[in-house]
Amino acid sequence: MDSPLDPLEHVADLFTRILLERQAQEAREPVVRPQDPDVLRSLLEIALPEEGQDLETVGQRLSQLVKYTPSTASGAFFNQLFGGREPAALLGETVAAALNNSMYTYKVGGAQVLVELELIREMGQRVGFEDADGVFTPGGSLSNLVGMLLARDRARPQSRTEGLRGPSLRVYTSNQSHYSVTKAISMLSIGSDHLVRVDVDARGRMDCAALREAVRGDLAAGYQPMMVNATAGTTVLGAFDPLDEIADVCEEFGLWMHVDGAYGGSAVLDPGQAHLLSGCGRADSVAWDAHKLMGAQLSCSVILVRERGLLAQSLDENASYLFQGDDSTLNPGTRSIQCGRRNDALKLWTLWQALGHRGLAERLARFRRLALCAAQIVRDAPDLELVRDPEFINVCFAVEGVSAEELCQQLTERGLAMVGYALVDGRAVVRLVLVNGQATDEDLRALMDRLKEVAAELRLATAGRLGVVF
Numbered sequence: 001m002d003s004p005l006d007p008l009e010h011v012a013d014l015f016t017r018i019l020l021e022r023q024a025q026e027a028r029e030p031v032v033r034p035q036d037p038d039v040l041r042s043l044l045e046i047a048l049p050e051e052g053q054d055l056e057t058v059g060q061r062l063s064q065l066v067k068y069t070p071s072t073a074s075g076a077f078f079n080q081l082f083g084g085r086e087p088a089a090l091l092g093e094t095v096a097a098a099l100n101n102s103m104y105t106y107k108v109g110g111a112q113v114l115v116e117l118e119l120i121r122e123m124g125q126r127v128g129f130e131d132a133d134g135v136f137t138p139g140g141s142l143s144n145l146v147g148m149l150l151a152r153d154r155a156r157p158q159s160r161t162e163g164l165r166g167p168s169l170r171v172y173t174s175n176q177s178h179y180s181v182t183k184a185i186s187m188l189s190i191g192s193d194h195l196v197r198v199d200v201d202a203r204g205r206m207d208c209a210a211l212r213e214a215v216r217g218d219l220a221a222g223y224q225p226m227m228v229n230a231t232a233g234t235t236v237l238g239a240f241d242p243l244d245e246i247a248d249v250c251e252e253f254g255l256w257m258h259v260d261g262a263y264g265g266s267a268v269l270d271p272g273q274a275h276l277l278s279g280c281g282r283a284d285s286v287a288w289d290a291h292k293l294m295g296a297q298l299s300c301s302v303i304l305v306r307e308r309g310l311l312a313q314s315l316d317e318n319a320s321y322l323f324q325g326d327d328s329t330l331n332p333g334t335r336s337i338q339c340g341r342r343n344d345a346l347k348l349w350t351l352w353q354a355l356g357h358r359g360l361a362e363r364l365a366r367f368r369r370l371a372l373c374a375a376q377i378v379r380d381a382p383d384l385e386l387v388r389d390p391e392f393i394n395v396c397f398a399v400e401g402v403s404a405e406e407l408c409q410q411l412t413e414r415g416l417a418m419v420g421y422a423l424v425d426g427r428a429v430v431r432l433v434l435v436n437g438q439a440t441d442e443d444l445r446a447l448m449d450r451l452k453e454v455a456a457e458l459r460l461a462t463a464g465r466l467g468v469v470f
Contacts, residue, residue, distance in 0.1 A: 007055065014059035015094070022066055022073075030076035031415045032068065040068055070418070075436065075443035079418040081235065081263050083436030086295040092350030093297040096343040103136070103341040104333025106326045113330055116345035119352075123288060124304045126268045127261070128281020133311055134304040135335045136344045140262025141180035143287030143303040144229070146315075146337055148184045150285055150305065151227035151256035153314045160314065164189055170218045172196045173229040174206040174241060178260060181229050194223070203391060204239030206230065208249060215253050227256040232277055233264020236422040236431055238392030240264055244279030257283040262301065264392060266293035269357070270364035276392065281306075293364060293393075295437045296348045311335035363437060367393045370434040370444055377448045383455065387424050395432040396424050401462065402455045404428040410458065416450045 005013060025032075035043075045061045053061075071077060073085035096112075103109045103116060116136060124132020137143045148171065152159055155169060169190050173181050175197040185195045196218070199210045215225045228250055230241040243259065250257040259265075259280055265288035267273040268280070280286060284306055291300040305311055316334040328334050333341065355363065371393040378384045383400040399407055404421035405428055411417045422431040430451075434444070 010055050014055065014062075018059065018063050018066055021063060022071075025067065026071050026074040029415060030071065030074035031412060031418055032070050033415045034070075034412060035068060044068065073438060075439045076417040076447065077436055078432050078434070078439065078447065079420045081292045081433055081435055082298065084295055084438040086297075086351055086354075086437060088354030089296045089347045089351040092347035095350075096346040099343070101343055103343050103345070104331065104336065104339060105323060106330035107324065109332070109343070112343050112346060113332060115349045116332060116343075117329070119345050119348055120302060120304065122352075123302055127259075127265065127277065127283075127286050127288070127304060129286075129304060129306045131308060132304045132306065133308040133335065134302050135311060135332050136341070137301045137303055137337070138344075139291075139299040139301045140178070140260070140287050140289045141183065142337065143262065143289075143301050144178070144180045144258070144260055145184040145187060146303045146311070147258035147260075147285040147287060148181075148188060148190075148227060148229070149337075150310050150314055151258060152188055152190065154256055154310075155224065155226040167222055167224045168194050169226040170194050170196055170215075170223045171227045171229060172198055172211055172214060172225070172255075174198050174200050174204075174231055174234070176200050176204050176234045176236065176239065177229060177231045178235060178262070181260070190226075200239070203388070204234055204237040206241040206246065208242060208245040211246065212249050212252075215249065215255070219253075225253055225255055227258060230257065230259045230283070231264075232259050232261035232280070233267070233392055235263065236394065236424060237388055237396060238264065238390065238394035238433075240267075240276045240391065242279075243277060243283070247279050247282035251282075256285070259283045259286045262287045262289040263292055265289070266360075266364060267392070269294075269360045270368070271361060272365055273368060273392075290348045290351075293367065293435055294348065294351065294360060295363070296344075296351055300344045300348050367434045370439070370441070371395050373441065374432055374434065374444055374448065377445070381448075381452060383452070387429050393434045395434070396422065396429045397432070398427070398429045399451075399455045401459045403458075404430050406458060407451065407455055410454050411451065414454070416454070417447050419447070419451070 044064055072083050077083045101109050101112050106113045120132060120134040124134060171185055182192050182195055186192050196214050198214055199207045201207050218225050228246055230243055230246045232240050247257055267276045286304040289301045290296040291298045312334045315337055323331050371390045374395040375386055375390050378386045378397045385398040387396045387398060408419050408421045411419055420431050421428050
């Protein structure tokens with residue numbers, strides 16, 4: 001069907017309609033019930049057509065696709081380390097997509113490059129880097145990869161041209177760190193066998209005595225220690241490694257210190273939680289995801305480096321057809337692992353403009369309050385067990401007589417909530433993460449009530465199968 005609207009007006013109209021339909025769906029159906037993939041293939045027009053379709057038809061097909069897509073923005077989403085929908089960030093993301101600038105040069109990015117530089121400056125100062133270098137990346141995994149790359153190039157300056165030679169390099173990380181660290185060490189040809197997983201204390205934080213012992217042992221065995229990856233906010237317990245103590249070890253042995261703050265880096269925005277990253281300014285590099293706690297749309301991550309010039313030293317290549325004029329500072333492509341690079345900075349800038357420093361601090365403080373509230377609800381319930389006091393905004397608990405996996409699955413299948421589970425001390429527990437900006441106190445209390453009701457039903461069903469009489 002032809003539309004009398006200008007194509008861009010038509011796209012804007014379709015986007016508005018689809019977005020408002022989604023908002024209405026989330027209000028009546030906070031959780032999209034999972035469907036079998038084969039059922040969805042039969043319901044949706046996913047196959048690519050021989051002939052092109054008009055925008056209205058494409059919009060209709062897209063609307064149906066959205067209808068069956070899991071909701072990450074409703075107040076019932078507690079499943080991942082992101083959630084909600086911040087209008088100002090959505091505005092920036094939408095405009096960035098419409099502008100379609102590649103962020104490798106000032107020539108093509110223009111004012112957008114200045115936005116990225118301002119965010120790098122501000123975020124660098126927040127973690128304690130007086131004059132930070134940095135660049136936006138497609139996600140925390142890539143930020144961690146770049147941090148390890150810089151560490152490798154400092155330990156083996158010739159590796160960029162000659163490859164790895166000499167004694168095996170060693171990287172140290174806690175046994176609770178993110179799996180992207182294993183990916184990075186493999187991709188850089190250091191080898192996952194040379195990733196030393198250091199024990200943690202009862203709170204899930206790296207044991208620095210064990211770290212120092214591991215480094216000394218490797219030196220005695222003829223290895224070359226290269227880097228320590230410190231985690232600021234582990235994915236399950238939300239634990240923060242003791243950064244100052246790790247920095248002492250790194251300085252003692254001349255190691256690169258990288259902080260994986262993809263999750264917990266945003267804690268520096270809240271004066272009440274900034275102490276969790278005490279010592280971060282002594283690190284050499286920091287990864288920080290704004291699409292997690294800050295609420296920017298996926299994906300939005302930065303790699304921050306304390307010493308200027310190291311990113312370009314490891315990543316810049318001669319491309320005279322691309323880098324033409326302008327100071328290299330204005331050409332982020334000289335510091336990026338990518339060539340073509342989407343504008344991930346704008347959505348964070350519009351979000352920060354809308355909330356300001358104070359609003360972001362209040363956002364982080366509210367998440368912490370919700371976590372403490374959830375922990376207290378667990379403590380007060382006789383059939384729930386809090387497995388750790390929350391270090392940050394993760395709340396992990398067990399439910400008496402009920403499998404955490406089955407409970408979380410039932411909550412989703414019944415359309416009540418999306419919540420995940422994880423292993424703590426070798427057993428599966430419910431992992432509740434309070435990072436959804438749309439979730440209210442009422443949403444949290446409703447979730448816990450529904451969770452306890454479903455758990456009670458599952459216990460009764462299990463008792464019935466076993467022939468237990470109450």
